[in-house]
Amino acid sequence: MTTSGEVSPHTLHRLSIYLRCLRGLRDSNVLRVSSQDLADRFDLSAAQIRKDLAHFGEFGIRGVGYDVQHLTDRLRNLLGLDRHHPTIVVGVGNLGSALLRFLAMGDSAFRVVAAVDNDPSQVGTSLAGVRIEDAARLTEIATISGAEIGVLTVPASAAQANYNSLVLAGIRAVLNFAPIRLARDPDVVTRSVDLRMFFEELGFLLVRADSATVHATKTMSPGSGD
Amino acid sequence: MTTSGEVSPHTLHRLSIYLRCLRGLRDSNVLRVSSQDLADRFDLSAAQIRKDLAHFGEFGIRGVGYDVQHLTDRLRNLLGLDRHHPTIVVGVGNLGSALLRFLAMGDSAFRVVAAVDNDPSQVGTSLAGVRIEDAARLTEIATISGAEIGVLTVPASAAQANYNSLVLAGIRAVLNFAPIRLARDPDVVTRSVDLRMFFEELGFLLVRADSATVHATKTMSPGSGD
DNA sequence: AGATGTGAATGAGTTCACAGCT
DNA sequence: AGCTGTGAACTCATTCACATCT
Numbered sequence: 001m002t003t004s005g006e007v008s009p010h011t012l013h014r015l016s017i018y019l020r021c022l023r024g025l026r027d028s029n030v031l032r033v034s035s036q037d038l039a040d041r042f043d044l045s046a047a048q049i050r051k052d053l054a055h056f057g058e059f060g061i062r063g064v065g066y067d068v069q070h071l072t073d074r075l076r077n078l079l080g081l082d083r084h085h086p087t088i089v090v091g092v093g094n095l096g097s098a099l100l101r102f103l104a105m106g107d108s109a110f111r112v113v114a115a116v117d118n119d120p121s122q123v124g125t126s127l128a129g130v131r132i133e134d135a136a137r138l139t140e141i142a143t144i145s146g147a148e149i150g151v152l153t154v155p156a157s158a159a160q161a162n163y164n165s166l167v168l169a170g171i172r173a174v175l176n177f178a179p180i181r182l183a184r185d186p187d188v189v190t191r192s193v194d195l196r197m198f199f200e201e202l203g204f205l206l207v208r209a210d211s212a213t214v215h216a217t218k219t220m221s222p223g224s225g226d
Numbered sequence: 227m228t229t230s231g232e233v234s235p236h237t238l239h240r241l242s243i244y245l246r247c248l249r250g251l252r253d254s255n256v257l258r259v260s261s262q263d264l265a266d267r268f269d270l271s272a273a274q275i276r277k278d279l280a281h282f283g284e285f286g287i288r289g290v291g292y293d294v295q296h297l298t299d300r301l302r303n304l305l306g307l308d309r310h311h312p313t314i315v316v317g318v319g320n321l322g323s324a325l326l327r328f329l330a331m332g333d334s335a336f337r338v339v340a341a342v343d344n345d346p347s348q349v350g351t352s353l354a355g356v357r358i359e360d361a362a363r364l365t366e367i368a369t370i371s372g373a374e375i376g377v378l379t380v381p382a383s384a385a386q387a388n389y390n391s392l393v394l395a396g397i398r399a400v401l402n403f404a405p406i407r408l409a410r411d412p413d414v415v416t417r418s419v420d421l422r423m424f425f426e427e428l429g430f431l432l433v434r435a436d437s438a439t440v441h442a443t444k445t446m447s448p449g450s451g452d
Numbered sequence: 453a454g455a456t457g458t459g460a461a462t463g464a465g466t467t468c469a470c471a472g473c474t
Numbered sequence: 475a476g477c478t479g480t481g482a483a484c485t486c487a488t489t490c491a492c493a494t495c496t
Contacts, residue, residue, distance in 0.1 A: 260454085260456085261455075280458075284456080285456095290456085291456080
């Protein structure tokens with residue numbers, strides 16, 4: 001089955017995990033790996049790995065396994081990491097600058113092409129080689145920079161307005177870190193990440209660990225657990 | 227059914243979402259809300275909200291709905307947000323200081339009681355009222371600060387060693403932001419968050435949006451989508 | 453009347469087990 | 475012989491529909 005209908009978010013999430021595992025293997029100069037091998041090393045399920053990959057075609061060699069480099073390339077292609085994704089960072093506070101630097105360094109496919117903030121003392125300065133512009137000009141900046149992805153790292157109160165500005169500039173995707181539910185444009189791929197949730201889940205697990213003896217927590221929770 | 231066996235990670239994740247919704251309602255001075263009402267406003271499923279809450283007891287009033295304040299309190303209790311969770315931040319780089327400031331401000335249950343870094347120029351300085359200590363003394367600092375939760379925001383290469391130090395200090399939970407699979411202590415609640423994954427998922431969705439016309443993406447992915 | 457709480461029905465996701473290729 | 479790819483069995487999660495309570 002090749003490039004078929006829908007892909008479950010669980011599968012999608014795991015593709016990232018597989019890719020990370022493969023990067024590790026390649027760094028260790030492992031050339032080939034079987035699904036069982038992968039599963040053992042990173043405690044995943046062998047059958048699940050095969051099922052997940054099967055959504056996108058046949059990558060393996062029967063009787064042998066998967067070529068690490070080849071599978072890596074294919075996953076990078078599936079995740080769009082072999083393309084450029086010009087990215088604009090909106091809000092260069094603590095988290096914004098952390099993400100900006102994070103994306104700027106390394107071989108990231110997500111190149112930061114612009115950044116804005118509404119703090120006048122920040123405007124005009126540079127961060128990791130990116131000049132910070134005035135947030136009031138967001139739509140203009142986003143347009144001329146050709147940004148495809150917008151990273152929203154502004155306070156909740158400003159998130160919706162900045163989101164709208166990005167949409168106006170023809171942005172194609174937004175990753176929102178403000179803890180608010182955005183009114184989304186249907187044509188813009190919009191994902192939200194609320195860092196607070198990770199702490200809250202930890203809090204819950206701690207409370208439970210208090211009362212009962214800790215039970216095996218081997219389920220797959222997105223972004224966590226591995 | 228009260229405080230029963232296992233809770234699915236999906237349910238757990240949604241508790242955080244519900245709490246955020248309730249905060250919004252309380253800020254708007256809404257006193258009571260029905261599951262249907264909640265579902266409509268935040269596009270969730272009414273039945274699911276009820277099912278999720280049912281795991282922990284009966285919160286609502288039949289024929290009426292839920293008391294916003296009461297349900298908020300109960301959720302905060304479930305998530306352990308009505309307790310103090312002394313927290314230590316390990317690695318005060320960009321992300322570390324972002325999280326430190328994030329936790330330090332507001333009424334967070336996660337009070338930062340200590341922070342360490344291995345950069346000599348950082349040691350001795352303060353950030354959001356927290357003095358930064360030498361990472362070499364991590365176990366000692368973690369112990370005397372009484373930290374319950376450790377936040378790992380160090381490079382992948384240093385993550386395991388620092389994790390071990392935290393375990394040695396008797397830490398109870400760790401939130402790891404380094405993109406590496408940790409060898410975990412079974413007695414320590416350990417969650418990992420890899421920010422890179424959020425970008426990769428976005429990349430994937432963009433690739434798909436390119437070829438086919440965008441299909442409704444209404445599934446629930448952890449940490450995303452709302 | 454109106455909304456909760458919950459068993460029953462449906463659907464999604466995972467594991468099993470094996471046919472088929474190398 | 476060994477490992478992938480995949481239908482079939484199974485488990486987990488969501489939705490339906492209604493009995494129950496205010």
